[in-house]
Amino acid sequence: MASNRSALTPSFVPDELTGESSGEKKPDTFAYGARKDEETWEVWNPSAETVLPVRGRHRVAKQRGGGLARSSTVLGVGVIAAVGAGGMATAQTGKPPVSISIPDLPNVGSPFSDDDAPEGSSTPITAVGLTAADAEEGNSDAGEALRARIMLQAERQQDQVDREAQRAAEAAAAKKAADQAAKERDAAEAKVAAAKKKADQEAKEKAEAARLAELAKQFTLPTSSYTITSTFGQSGALWSSGQHTGLDFAAPTGTPIKAVHSGTITEAGWNGSYGYRTVLTLDDGTELWYAHQSSIGVSVGQKVATGDIIGRVGATGNVTGAHLHLEVHTSGGDGIDPMAWLRGKGLTP
Numbered sequence: 001m002a003s004n005r006s007a008l009t010p011s012f013v014p015d016e017l018t019g020e021s022s023g024e025k026k027p028d029t030f031a032y033g034a035r036k037d038e039e040t041w042e043v044w045n046p047s048a049e050t051v052l053p054v055r056g057r058h059r060v061a062k063q064r065g066g067g068l069a070r071s072s073t074v075l076g077v078g079v080i081a082a083v084g085a086g087g088m089a090t091a092q093t094g095k096p097p098v099s100i101s102i103p104d105l106p107n108v109g110s111p112f113s114d115d116d117a118p119e120g121s122s123t124p125i126t127a128v129g130l131t132a133a134d135a136e137e138g139n140s141d142a143g144e145a146l147r148a149r150i151m152l153q154a155e156r157q158q159d160q161v162d163r164e165a166q167r168a169a170e171a172a173a174a175k176k177a178a179d180q181a182a183k184e185r186d187a188a189e190a191k192v193a194a195a196k197k198k199a200d201q202e203a204k205e206k207a208e209a210a211r212l213a214e215l216a217k218q219f220t221l222p223t224s225s226y227t228i229t230s231t232f233g234q235s236g237a238l239w240s241s242g243q244h245t246g247l248d249f250a251a252p253t254g255t256p257i258k259a260v261h262s263g264t265i266t267e268a269g270w271n272g273s274y275g276y277r278t279v280l281t282l283d284d285g286t287e288l289w290y291a292h293q294s295s296i297g298v299s300v301g302q303k304v305a306t307g308d309i310i311g312r313v314g315a316t317g318n319v320t321g322a323h324l325h326l327e328v329h330t331s332g333g334d335g336i337d338p339m340a341w342l343r344g345k346g347l348t349p
Contacts, residue, residue: 275316
């Protein structure tokens with residue numbers, strides 16, 4: 001160091017450091033923080049004489065946790081800067097070196113203090129929180145291990161969300177497919193039901209036609225070469241009851257009158273306004289009245305078959321012209337429409 005002292009070199013040492021009177025000067029030593037009275041610098045060699053208990057504003061805080069002192073005291077910084085590789089400070093003023101012992105600092109910069117850390121613990125902060133699983137996965141840094149765990153958890157959560165979404169989509173697709181299948185099944189069933197109903201209706205109509213055809217062989221119209229002039233229930237002053245009670249077949253006098261179905265003759269003769277009338281009773285009790293005949297060809301108690309001639313068309317009784325007046329009565333005596341009854345037997349008047 002240059003022997004020429006600068007203005008920063010102190011002209012005296014404070015009595016807090018030397019213990020001497022305030023008027024005594026020590027030109028060969030330097031205490032940081034003294035006033036600058038000279039122009040040159042000289043390296044300060046800490047010694048037993050100069051390193052004294054510091055009082056006042058230069059008090060050094062206790063070092064904690066093997067790290068740097070929490071106080072920013074310049075004196076502590078100067079001590080650390082003056083320490084060499086062997087833990088000894090070297091003096092540039094020719095005075096014998098003084099051995100200085102400082103704490104071992106294995107974890108300089110650690111945020112943990114000796115009071116907080118377990119005794120004998122030297123685990124670096126980057127390894128805090130590591131687990132055996134982290135070690136097996138090759139993670140030696142706690143932050144990286146934490147990040148890996150967070151990412152793994154996020155991936156698992158995302159996988160769960162994706163699986164739930166996939167299950168929901170599959171369920172929706174399955175429901176849609178089931179609904180579509182049900183709709184198609186209902187449509188097919190409705191189509192089959194409609195076809196069956198149509199087939200049943202056709203079969204029923206066919207059976208009815210066959211029945212009527214068979215009945216037509218057993219039943220016949222009461223006469224031929226005729227014209228329907230009056231129907232059942234028709235109103236008019238020509239009839240004493242005010243309504244027509246039968247079905248009129250207008251035909252020339254003498255036209256044959258036939259037995260509509262097999263049965264027994266229960267009445268045959270004159271009957272007032274009906275003129276000559278014949279009553280044919282069928283096996284089920286139905287009565288057929290043939291009125292206004294010009295002649296009767298059967299007698300009471302006689303059995304006749306379908307198509308047998310039982311009389312002739314005439315104009316006897318209360319009439320306006322030659323015709324056959326046919327009435328149909330049930331076994332109870334009620335008169336019914338002859339047109340409907342004949343059609344029910346497969347006949348079309």
